[in-house]
Amino acid sequence: MQRTGTAAPTTDSLGILEEALARAEETNTLAARYLDPSLVDMLHVIGFDRRFVHASGSWLYDSEGREYLDFHTGEGFASLGHSHPDVREALEAVLAADLTDGVQIHYSVLAGMLAQELTGLLPEPLEATFFGSSGAEAIDTVMKFARAATGRPRLLSCDGGYHGVTIGPLSLIGDEFFKEGFEPLLPGCSRVPFGDLDALEAELRKRDVAAFITEPIQGNLVRMPPPGTCRACRSCAGGTAHCSRSTRSRRVSGGPGRCSRSIGTDSSPIS
Numbered sequence: 001m002q003r004t005g006t007a008a009p010t011t012d013s014l015g016i017l018e019e020a021l022a023r024a025e026e027t028n029t030l031a032a033r034y035l036d037p038s039l040v041d042m043l044h045v046i047g048f049d050r051r052f053v054h055a056s057g058s059w060l061y062d063s064e065g066r067e068y069l070d071f072h073t074g075e076g077f078a079s080l081g082h083s084h085p086d087v088r089e090a091l092e093a094v095l096a097a098d099l100t101d102g103v104q105i106h107y108s109v110l111a112g113m114l115a116q117e118l119t120g121l122l123p124e125p126l127e128a129t130f131f132g133s134s135g136a137e138a139i140d141t142v143m144k145f146a147r148a149a150t151g152r153p154r155l156l157s158c159d160g161g162y163h164g165v166t167i168g169p170l171s172l173i174g175d176e177f178f179k180e181g182f183e184p185l186l187p188g189c190s191r192v193p194f195g196d197l198d199a200l201e202a203e204l205r206k207r208d209v210a211a212f213i214t215e216p217i218q219g220n221l222v223r224m225p226p227p228g229t230c231r232a233c234r235s236c237a238g239g240t241a242h243c244s245r246s247t248r249s250r251r252v253s254g255g256p257g258r259c260s261r262s263i264g265t266d267s268s269p270i271s
């Protein structure tokens with residue numbers, strides 16, 4: 001069923017929604033002027049500069065009334081489908097309950113409840129969660145935690161890997177294209193070929209690696225590692241004092257449901 005995205009708001013006393021609906025035609029003009037003109041250009045080149053007015057489940061609808069089956073799920077943000085009714089209902093219920101939320105000075109019980117649920121999905125000994133607002137922040141945090149926990153300086157990643165574009169993750173990325181103009185990047189970061197277990201083992205045996213950071217599936221070219229790679233990583237790291245903290249994976253390509261199980265580590269346990 002198609003909708004136009006003009007459903008009446010319940011309350012809009014500041015007129016923000018009304019203005020957004022009235023100015024919808026300006027979406028790409030505003031983005032090009034005040035956000036990221038090169039992204040707007042790129043979307044135009046690949047024909048993605050539609051004005052999507054509504055999304056539901058796996059379907060997107062544009063202002064011309066066309067429908068699109070969304071195979072992309074917004075880099076994983078819509079893994080549950082767009083506007084999932086359960087998600088909407090929970091968000092509306094929590095907003096309506098007027099709960100106090102907090103950052104830094106106190107916790108929300110909701111954060112603890114979610115972390116507890118996530119822990120139930122993770123293989124042992126993973127049991128704590130750090131919530132961040134982007135993939136790059138998650139990787140930056142892994143880099144810090146791993147160095148602090150191990151006292152080791154080096155961070156290892158794979159050729160062809162993608163980890164985000166803040167300075168930390170950029171230092172791990174296995175593609176020089178993203179780095180031009182931003183060097184020098186962080187010291188102590190080096191790479192091995194994706195899936196080359198001999199090269200990985202040689203690096204890990206030096207015992208100065210704080211973390212090996214890789215994607216379970218490389219997102220850029222959708223490359224799979226050879227079977228058993230995660231187990232082999234673990235056994236390489238097993239001789240070290242910090243084996244449980246020295247391999248890490250992030251979850252965009254291997255995110256919820258994307259490896260046919262709940263998360264990417266289910267079929268290839270790592271720690």
Ligand SMILES: Cc1ncc(COP(=O)(O)O)c(C=O)c1O
Pocket residue numbers: 075133134135136137139162163164165215219250251252253
């Ligand atoms: C594997 C991986 N790590 C990190 C990132 C960076 O995430 P973000 O763009 O949210 O910073 C991405 C983004 O596509 C990714 O695919």
